[in-house]
Amino acid sequence: QSVLTQPPSVSGAPGQRVTISCTGSSSNIGAGYDVHWYQQLPGTAPKLLIYGNSNRPSGVPDRFSGSKSGTSASLAITGLQAEDEADYYCQSYDSSLSVFGTGTKVTVL
């Protein structure tokens, strides 16, 4: 029962920019909790992509960027590449537990 809503899928051609939204509420994102993003390649464990709304861990390309406003957050991928085809999840905090988004499949056309 995900409390963070994401679009099921987004797609784009190589080199394009795509964005993924993560919509929450006043008890999670709107309460001031940070949003984090994970990339899950097929058959692998999730990998931290963005933490604290907009920070990239070492090794994550600067093509990935995050932002947060009000009760929502967004992940942007610029210069889309074939290896970006994966599932992406947002995550935040709500009522003393970690909550994940519904997940978005990114397809590179």
Add this chain to the structure above:
Amino acid sequence: QLQLQESGSGLVKPSQTLSLTCAVSGGSISSGGYSWSWIRQPPGKGLEWIGYIYHSGSTYYNPSLKSRVTISVDRSKNQFSLKLSSVTAADTAVYYCAREVAMEYYFDYWGQGTLVTVSS
């Protein structure tokens, strides 16, 4: 480089108890500033946080699973464990262990995951 590795039974009968262990290498499970979590993902579905154990030993569980979950730590072996009782087919999932940065609530290291199937 921190590494986490799950192990345990891949097949559990309905009504029995699922047991998994996460071995941590490249760092101490007793380090302050982190908690150690279990997260699961049913086939083809999204991620669900199960619970965590803090470096101090305190635990917190997802209310939806709280009555059936126990997370414990073995500091001598640098590992932590998950027990989920009274399992049903709905508990079939890939189970991941992960390190959470305390008070910032994100997971910076993950195990590779292990599939647990509940079936008779």
